[in-house]
Amino acid sequence: MNTRSTTVRAFAAASIGNFSVGFDVLGMALEPLEGAPLGDVVEVSLASDKQDRLHMKGEFCAFLPIATEANLVWHCLLEFRQIAEFPPLTITLYKNLPVGSGLGSSACSIVAAAAAINAYIGSPLEKTALLELCGRLEGEVSGSVHLDNVAPSLLGGLVMCAVDDCQQLPVSPDWQLVIAYSGEQISTHTMRAILPASFAPGLVLKQMAWLHEFIAAGQSSDWQLAASKVQDFLAEPLRAPLIKGYLTAQRTCLEIGAEAVGISGSGPTLFAICNSKTAPSVAAWLERNYSINSSAFTRICRPRLTPVTIEYL
Ligand code: HSE
Numbered sequence: 182m183n184t185r186s187t188t189v190r191a192f193a194a195a196s197i198g199n200f201s202v203g204f205d206v207l208g209m210a211l212e213p214l215e216g217a218p219l220g221d222v223v224e225v226s227l228a229s230d231k232q233d234r235l236h237m238k239g240e241f242c243a244f245l246p247i248a249t250e251a252n253l254v255w256h257c258l259l260e261f262r263q264i265a266e267f268p269p270l271t272i273t274l275y276k277n278l279p280v281g282s283g284l285g286s287s288a289c290s291i292v293a294a295a296a297a298i299n300a301y302i303g304s305p306l307e308k309t310a311l312l313e314l315c316g317r318l319e320g321e322v323s324g325s326v327h328l329d330n331v332a333p334s335l336l337g338g339l340v341m342c343a344v345d346d347c348q349q350l351p352v353s354p355d356w357q358l359v360i361a362y363s364g365e366q367i368s369t370h371t372m373r374a375i376l377p378a379s380f381a382p383g384l385v386l387k388q389m390a391w392l393h394e395f396i397a398a399g400q401s402s403d404w405q406l407a408a409s410k411v412q413d414f415l416a417e418p419l420r421a422p423l424i425k426g427y428l429t430a431q432r433t434c435l436e437i438g439a440e441a442v443g444i445s446g447s448g449p450t451l452f453a454i455c456n457s458k459t460a461p462s463v464a465a466w467l468e469r470n471y472s473i474n475s476s477a478f479t480r481i482c483r484p485r486l487t488p489v490t491i492e493y494l
Contacts, residue, residue, distance in 0.1 A: 191297035201443030208329035212485035228269035285330030372447035
C-alpha cells in the first residue's frame with residue numbers, strides 16, 4: 182500500500198495507433214509542441230465512506246457511459262481487486278480526450294487508471310503484467326486485443342508490440358506530427374467489424390515488407406525513406422472512404438508538403454508527418470477544412486518519449 186501520499190495522479194498520453202505501416206502492432210505516443218498535454222488523467226485516493234467510488238470529470242466525460250459498472254476505469258479497478266487486497270478507493274477520471282476519435286482515447290483512460298491504482302497500492306504489477314492487463318481491457322472495447330495504443334501510452338515513444346513483447350523504435354528528431362480530429366465520433370469496434378476476417382497473403386507480405394523497410398530505415402536514421410514507408414495497405418483502403426473528408430484532406434496535406442499522411446488508429450483523426458517548415462501550413466489547412474463540428478481540433482505534436490507519468494500528491 183502507498184504510504185507516501187494521500188493521492189496518486191497518473192497522466193497517459195494520446196497515441197497514433199497503427200502508425201499506418203504497422204496495423205495493430207505499431208503506435209506512437211504524442212506530445213503537443215504547445216499548449217495543454219493531450220491525454221487523460223486519473224487520480225486515486227482512499228475512499229472516505231468505505232466504498233469504491235468513481236467520479237468522472239473533464240471536457241468529454243459526458244460521452245462516457247452513465248453507469249459506473251460500464252466504465253473501463255471501473256473494470257480496471259475490479260481487475261486489481263482480483264490481484265491484491267486494498268481498502269476502498271475514490272477514483273477520479275479526467276476525460277480530456279474525445280471518445281471514438283482515433284487518438285487511443287480508451288487506452289489513455291485504461292493506462293492512466295491502471296498506472297495510478299497500481300502505484301497507489303504499492304505496485305504489485307510489473308510493466309509486462311500491467312501491459313497485459315491494459316491490453317485485455319482495451320480488447321473489451323474494440324472486440325480484440327491490440328496493444329498499439331496501450332503500449333505507447335504506457336511506455337512512451339514509437340512502440341512495436343506483439344502480444345508479449347514490446348520494443349521502442351528510434352524516432353526522427355525532426356518529425357512533427359500534425360494531428361487533426363474532425364469531431365466525428367467513430368467506434369473502433371465498428372471500424373474493426375468492416376475488416377475481413379483475414380487478408381490475402383500477398384497483401385500481408387507486402388505490408389510486412391514495408392514495415393521491415395520502415396524499421397530498417399529508422400535504424401539507419403534515413404528518415405525520408407522511413408516516412409515514405411508509412412502506408413497502410415490493409416485497413417486504410419477499407420476505412421478511408423467511410424471517414425468524412427479524409428481522402429481530400431490526405432491528398433491536400435501531401436500537396437502542401439507532408440511526407441506521409443494516414444488515419445490515426447481507426448479514425449477519424451488524421452496524422453501527417455511533417456517538419457518544422459511544413460507543419461504550420463498543413464495544420465492551418467486542416468484547422469480550416471477537416472472539421473465537422475466544434476469538437477474538432479488540430480495540434481502539432483512531437484513523439485512523447487516518456488512513459489505514463491505518476492505523481493504522488
Ligand atoms: N489498431 C487498432 C485499429 C487501433 O486500427 O483497429 C484502434 O485505435
